Amino acid sequence: MNLQTDTPYHLPQVATDHLDLLEAEALFILREVIAECRHPVLLFSGGKDSAVLLHLAYKAFHPERIGCALLHIDTGHNYDEVIAYRDRMAERYDCLLHVRSVEDSIRKGSVRLRHASESRNPYQSVTLMEAIAEFGFDACLGGARRDEEKARAKERIVSVRDEFGQWEPKHQRPELWSLYNTRVALGDHLRVFPISNWTELDVWQYIQREDIELPALYFAHPRQVVRRGDILVPVTHLTPAQAGDTVETISCRFRTVGDISCTAPVASSAGNVADIIAETAQCLLTERGATRLDDRASDAAMEQRKKEGYF
Amino acid sequence: MNALDYLTTDPIPDGTHQQTPSGLLRFITAGSVDDGKSTLIGRLLYDTGNVAADQLAAIHATSQKRGLAAIDWSLLTDGLIAEREQGITIDVAYRYFATARRKFIIGDAPGHEQYTRNMVTAASSADTAILLVDARKGVTTQTRRHAYLAHLLGIRELVLAVNKMDLVDWQPMVYKSIVDTFNSFVAALGRHHVHAIPMSALNGTNVASRAEAIPWYHGPSLLEHLEAVPARRDAEHAPLRLPVQRVVRVMLGNAANGANVTEFRGYQGTLASGQMQIGDEVTIWPSGQRARVSRLNVAERSLPAASADRAVVVSLDREIDISRGDMLSDPIQPPRVVKTLNADICWLSEQPLQARGKYLVKHTTRTVNALFEELSYRVDVNTLAHQAAPETAIMNDILRVKLKLQQPLLVDAYVDNRTTGSFIVIDPLSLHTVAAGVII
Structure with missing residues (x-):
């Protein structure tokens, strides 16, 4: 990707204290939940947002080791290196790791796929609810951010879910100052999002500052892909090339890492965090021109497609 | 001296201003959709390059479909309309954008009957409030209500955005009269720093770039002001x-x-x-x-x-x-150790206040049992008139109260300390957050 631009002045050089303030806010939220909840758990998928959350949990507890377990809901369709990364991180931080798989829910009959190749992504929530009931978790710490999509713009930092896991906008509690109400009735639980106020750029800047390790998929690497519209579909055993497809090998990276069946890479030559920060900032610039509508680099678009169940 | 320099009041000279602007500013936007609030937010996001290409393509297509000549910027924040149609409570939405100088968090509190509750929620964490006024309508009851609530929540940096100036042909006297009316109203509330800006959000005039065409205004654009205005760091x-x-x-x-x-x-x-x-x-x-x-x-x-x-x-x-x-x-300047709270509260719950009911007060990291000992008066947020001795409070009410606490709290007045001067009230049965309070 060509990083030259005709308006180079706009590269965000925000004073770094915004990262200090975001970090302090997240540490405060984590400590409130740890202090007030009976049995919190940290949802860890091996993605960059959960990697940041895990690092923040380490800082929130330090010098104690992280005092809650990690939970991964495995669709069974993850990249091997992400699973290896997940296990390595759990070991590094000396955390108990629970893995519950959608496969088990399918076997039990609580998840029924319409057809064998259907994406398992939407069914993670069923397996998650089963795990919450099994362990009796009263708070799940997650790495979701409000800037990911419009609907999340009004999600609370501490969000109450009923025993069906439903988010009921009408029954959300007002959140004022930094006074979080963590009380839940038996059977209900909290979803807590300490990095709600972070943007994708903040996350990358923090990863750089704190030198947080990520799975290699996040950095540019050669990969076989098929172009479907403006999406690059990785050629994998779950998403094989079909008759008539042109398979090409390009340099690309993933902006979000999740279920293989619904995560697409973007063309990129960014091999390290600094390059990714430049690219992430660059996205805003090229989009700003409004003449060339290149949406491959937008992860809002990807979220939308994920919601619509695109491949 | 520029013609309208006097319209910006002097900064508050009490050390509340820091030397170097922080890299993070939280602000709220108050005003109705009719005042052009969605358009203003859309403009700010777009003109600062914070609109992703796919979003832009989508609103461009919708604008064309509706037969509009230009892009309708309010479509950017119109996820809300779909929710309204589905009958979901409209709520505070948080939005993010960044420029080369700063990261911004917008607390966007939509209007309607829950406005007071939403505005109080958004204002609790804001450094600055942008109050939007339609130049054709001037300062309205709603503007006064917003200014009062911003004041109640301790926001001392206000932006008066006089929008739709193009529809009054950029007449300086229209602008002057609105700003004068507003300044005399907020002066009665207390000390503030008011920065007024004439603008047209629709055309992007004075939003992210200055209006070259207005010979009588020499101040910064809204964005320039937001990039420079001190964040609330008086806590330091x-x-x-x-x-x-x-x-x-x-x-x-x-x-x-x-x-x-x-x-x-x-x-x-x-x-x-x-x-x-x-x-x-x-x-x-x-x-x-x-x-x-x-x-x-x-x-x-x-x-x-x-x-x-x-x-x-x-x-x-x-x-x-x-x-x-x-x-x-600090050993020299300790907090007050109190078993009674004198406070102004905003009732947030659909369930009315139970005058004899037991509640929980969460203040900093301490939660204690509490009873309402006295409901002193209710404030009419439109007229600011006091109604003495109300029997209860319903959602959106602002009340002066006295709360009796089972254990002591360590407090300061809200005007002196936003964190040790604020609390929430929790209903021990529903576990909902039913009120928010600022300590007198």
Whole structure:
């Protein structure tokens, strides 16, 4: 990707204290939940947002080791290196790791796929609810951010879910100052999002500052892909090339890492965090021109497609 | 001197302004959709390059479909309309954008009957409030209500955005008259810094770029103002307050990997205000005992000092029985230890206040049982008139109350300290947050 631009002045050089303030806010939220909840758990998928959350949990507890377990809901369709990364991180931080798989829910009959190749992504929530009931978790710490999509713009930092896991906008509690109400009735639980106020750029800047390790998929690497519209579909055993497809090998990276069946890479030559920060900032610039509508680099678009169940 | 320089009041000369602007500014936008609020937010996001290409393509297509000549910027925030159609409560939405100078968090509180509750919620964490006025309508009851609520929540930096100036042909006298009316109203509330800007959000005039075509306005655009305006960091200059969140005890077996400690006792918390240095003497409340700070850490990093808003681990030079909910403070300027709270509250719940009911008050990291001892008066947010001795409170009411507490709280007045001066009220049965209060 060509990083030259005709308006180079706009590269965000925000004073770094915004990262200090975001970090302090997240540490405060984590400590409130740890202090007030009976049995919190940290949802860890091996993605960059959960990697940041895990690092923040380490800082929130330090010098104690992280005092809650990690939970991964495995669709069974993850990249091997992400699973290896997940296990390595759990070991590094000396955390108990629970893995519950959608496969088990399918076997039990609580998840029924319409057809064998259907994406398992939407069914993670069923397996998650089963795990919450099994362990009796009263708070799940997650790495979701409000800037990911419009609907999340009004999600609370501490969000109450009923025993069906439903988010009921009408029954959300007002959140004022930094006074979080963590009380839940038996059977209900909290979803807590300490990095709600972070943007994708903040996350990358923090990863750089704190030198947080990520799975290699996040950095540019050669990969076989098929172009479907403006999406690059990785050629994998779950998403094989079909008759008539042109398979090409390009340099690309993933902006979000999740279920293989619904995560697409973007063309990129960014091999390290600094390059990714430049690219992430660059996205805003090229989009700003409004003449060339290149949406491959937008992860809002990807979220939308994920919601619509695109491949 | 520029013609309209006098329209911007002087900064408050009491040390509330920092030297270098912080990299993060939180602001709220108040006004109705009719005033052009969605358009203004859309414009700010777009003109600062914070609209993703796919979003842009989508609103471009929708604008064309509706036969509009130009892009309708309000479509950017119109996820809300779909929700309205589905009958979902409209709520505070948070939006983010960044420029080369700063990161911004917008608390966008839509109007309608829950407005007071939404505005109070959004304003609680804001540094600045943008009050939007339609130049054709001038200062309305709604504008006054917004200004009052911003004032109540301690926002002292106000932007009066006089929008739709193109529809009054950029007449300076129209603008002047609106600004004068507004300034005399807020002057009666208390001391504020008001910055007025004439603009056309629809055309982007004075939003992210200055209006070259207005010979009588020489001030900054809205964005320039937001990039320069001080964030609320007055907490740094207030006396030290550190509510203890967690007591950390490291014994054999629970140390973090690489932490290199076998025994450790410390107190985790975020400085609500003030500064703390190694060697400083602090008072621990409610016991009143004193100790000196022996170590300050953010994870493995040792700090010589820390100031407001930093989340730290503090070690003291002697063994003292301290638990969550206790507070470390400046020994010379301690917090008030109170068993009665005099406060202004906003009732947030659909369930009315039960005058004889038991409630919980969460203040900093301490939660105590409480009873409403007195409902002194209700404030009419439109006229600011007081209605004496109300029997209850319903959603959106602002009340002056007296709360009796089962255990003492360590408080300051809200005007002096936003963190130790605020609290929420929780209904112990529904577990909902039913009210928010600021301490007098």
